[in-house]
Amino acid sequence: MSKKDFKRYTVTAALPYANGPLHIGHIAGAYLPADTYVRYLRLKGEDVAFVCGSDEHGVAITIGAKKEGVTPKAFVDKYHELMKKAFADFGISFDIYSRTSNKIHYETAQDFFRKIDTQNIFLEETSDQYFDEQEGIFLADRYIAGTCPNCGHTNAYGDQCEKCGTSLSPKQLINPRSTVSGNTPVLRPTKHWYFPLDKYEGWLREWLMEGHKNDWKTNVYGQCRSWIEQGLQPRSITRDLEWGIPVPREDGKGKVLYVWFDAPIGYISATKELKGADWEKYWKDEDTRLIHFIGKDNIVFHCIIFPSMLKAEGSFILPDNVPANEFLNLEGDKLSTSRNHAVWLHEYLEDFPGRRDELRYVLTSISPETKDADFTWKDYQQKVNSELVAILGNFVNRVMVLTWKFFDGKVPSAHELPNTNEKRKRILDLYNQAHTDLSKSVGEMVNSLDEFRFREAQFHMLNISRIGNKFLADTEPWKLAKEDMEAVGCILNYALTVVGNIAIACEPFLPDTTKNIATQLNVDLKEAAVKFWKTKMLVEPVPAGHQIAPAALLFKNVEDSDIEVQVEKLRKNKPTVIQESTAEKPLTPLKPIITFDDFAKLDIRIGTVTAAEKMEKSDKLLKLTVNSGLDVRTILSGIAKHYKAEEMVGKQVTFIANLAPRKMMGIESQGMILMAEDNEGKLRLIEPNEEVNPGSTVS
Template identity: 40%
Template sequence: MSKYLITSALPYANGPIHFGHIAGAYLPADIFCRFLRQSGEDAIYICGTDEYGVAITINAEKEGVLYQKYVDGHHATIKAFFDKLNIRFDHFSRTTIEEHKPISQEFFLTLHKKGHIQAAVEPQFYCAKCARFLADRYVSGSCPKCGADNVRGDECTKCGEWLDPSKIVNPVCKVCGSKPEIREATQYFLDLKAFAPQLKAWLATKTDWKPNVKNKALSLIEEGLVKRSITRDLAWGVPVPLDEAKGKVLYVWFEAPIGYISATMEWAAKQGKPEAWKDWWFDKETKLVHFIGKDNIIFHTIIWPAMLMGQDKPWILPDNVPGNEFYNLEGKQFSKSDGWYIDTDDFFTKYGVDALRYAIASNSPETSDSQFTWEGFQAANNELADTLGNLVNRCFSFIKKNFDGKIPVAGELKPEDKALLDSFAPVFAEAGKSYRSYRVRQALSQTMALAITANKYVNDTAPWTLRKTDIKRCATVLNAASRAIINCAILLYPVIPDTALKILEKAGLAPDGKAPAFKPYEGSLDNTALGADNTLLFAKILPEQVKAEVEKLQALPRDGK
């Protein structure tokens, strides 16, 4: 039987993360993992902070703190944010753990031994004022491909192109601001071209991948893979394990994905089964699924698979790489430095976590860029309040008032009752297929259609009128409506888990925090005592709140002013 090893791109321990990151790699993975467990499948969700690299050294030096102390702080901040958003990892690690260095060096040495990694001289920027060679992120300038300004030296965040730092247009040193010169330096290069045939054959088998991911990977191969530098001259990182390479470390995008493995090793050790990680990484029945943003496609579909292919041990290859597009804020990229961001501490004092999860998931950037807007958030929150919350509140309040707080016994079913009850299984089948194929937006649309149907059923049958004219018929309607509510909660659990469990508690099912099985509820509801909680599930967001939030966003200082 297949089992799933789920990962999200390791967040860089160089600053806080925002809703854009959450939408791309973390919420989709959390939803997928929750769905799999509801479906009775074996899955673990592994992640951790990426703690080496040039950007960290730059900012730690600016703040005058030790590199380790710098990443310690950001690791804690990032993990706390995930906890706030109810992103539940089986293990959240970091690349500075002791397990990471030896496995990263093993990957390098195996590729080096086979001739896939070789030393070569390359032109590299040198800052005379700082008296040092500048690794990629110590350089900024314009992208030579799309012309975007202020891009970093290794990658254009606008077009997603992996850049040769020496080709940056109008380069400047990010430390002192002066223009660097070109000098020659020796680095170690991974020969990606040697893996092109194997990569192309492997990608041809991926008939269920998102077109944006597969097409990007294939286009990179067609354009021609080249040798890429995988070492840097830095004091912070995993040392290159060769005597002749003193002072060099592995490029962060060589060793960072190996963090998926070292994190699983640490997870296994903490379970008291230090060898259990092999049951996942060496088992061909394991489906390895990497959730990423589109700026990481090249690393997870070309470089990382090539690194795995070049090893001697039986490492599994990615089964799927669900890459999402960008998630912006009111038409622009999230950027704290540019004054275009949301104060998350303030946000969560006013708005619910599940409302945010639903808003992001229902407009997630699955196939094209999407965005968080305050009007969109209001609409998503109010949809939950008006459709789901209203259904739960009016049915359960009516039962408490008129049936001693117990779901009444169902009597003879009429065609409209049977139609509602018969609709549950098809919705579970359809939504299950959507969740499994990473189409969360579609799964939510299918589920909310059921909630709308249930609301219409209640409106059409009018139990408030039946109470006076046909109490047995009223009982049947409320029993069927309660079953619809329960099934909506089960279907929505992957996206709004706390709310789903709260609904089940209101229905008297006492889930005890456990994920409900992903199937129509089959137990009897006759005379089930409802829970004592009478609170509303969602508070409506008013237009004046939206107006105030937009004005606050627009009033944030720009460029440090």
């Protein structure tokens, strides 16, 4: 976390592409973490601008519009409204949800271009690019397919072969074809403007690699470092399209700004729309903290390209942190819009009305903060039933019911309980222990929020309920009622205080639950909440003698029938995949038996990959830089066909640390990465379930 005290915060969440509905992978990646953090900041009384909007330009939009037989404007209007409504229905609390087709955005993006252009920073270059004569469009790399020159795969794309992982350029493809029309494209000369990213490499090394190596997440910093160390190249910032923001130059006719130049400027234009004349405070004042919430596929754009653009323009602040998440999978498979393998947000809200806190809780509990995570409906059911219902909901309901049973719904007095017998002495000891444990959990929850560890923060939030349940179970007020109502009153007074603090602690994570508890307590928690979050200490939100409302259940169990419907929906939607061969390969036979002493010689440890690159002249090897906890070492691993270099950065790997070094292709490999190979020949990393310290041993 930045140590500087800031006057205000500008928090952005990645602009979703307006070509389809939102699914839970989108929500878990950028929007729920951002919303949780912003709610926390607001509770502390901070000045926050939380901005987002639809990203509405690019080739994918024009192609999607053609497929649906509508104009690009009609196409983006449809999906903008669908996403905006889904966000609102789910309770993502943007201060503004704008769009990049707005006039204010066109003006802002063009002004940004002009400011850099007047400094003669852009490069002009004419080159031959593939053109689809039938469609009348130049083709982006992703819209050109052909045979991979490396492995012979017949459906490789113009930027990469997804079968062997080789990075490609369109001209390397054999028998290229347009994925739009299916025809063979032709090469035509076209002029474009390029941003000289290579000239900012030295500055990026100082600002990013030195300035943020200790406070940015490992997966974010590692991917950026890998890109920079491989060398940066100029990037085209214009395209030959009719749909988009026109290049503001006399010689720019028929050209538009590349979507990845115009899209992040959307954060700025949205802030202008929100704040009017005051917008510059949120983008140009050094006392403002700029934070981008994104998924890992956007790391390079937000950590390297956009900061370089801001630096070139010259008047903007730079991002102080970019807490990017990894990807969320679904039932052991990648979420896929094209295959309809997804849990769509708007459909979830229809199928589970009034239960959006359940999804917030589950997605945060499995948040892919350091590595990819998997959402399953069985896990959803288990977490809701055994945690929200059995722990949080159970504690609050027990306290409310007992207060009505013994005190007619009035908060009992919190007078000091004299230490007159062994039972009272034990109650006081239990109170002191609970208070200590609760204070610790509150402090750890706030610290975790400050450091963008939302999964951990939510654990500490739920732990308040765990401690409350234990306090009730240990003091047993229902038994004491027969002999010591004074003690029962003290126990329930404190328990109600805990309930009030739970309501306040829930707000960043479970805002509907906060409202429901506050309604049952019959109190306004705003003033107490500010004190709670600023002091990191328990508060007393429910005064003695106060009349509470009737008790009501906060959550209900997810039934087997509920999840069976969802699993069946996924099964029906998922297309049948035709395998190249239906015959399974036999499993590898067991190797000869070894003694325990042989095994004990192996030093197996967990390390973190801090950089990765593909070895030249090898289609199998990745060169990994691994923090072993004891040193930083280079390990060559034959996994390039199964993992891309950029997706390895930040991952934790299991490796043999005491294997004799071995030279391969002129580089000394100092260990061996352990992998699992299935009977189809696919390799998978052996990773710890939770992130551990580098150097941890496997035994």
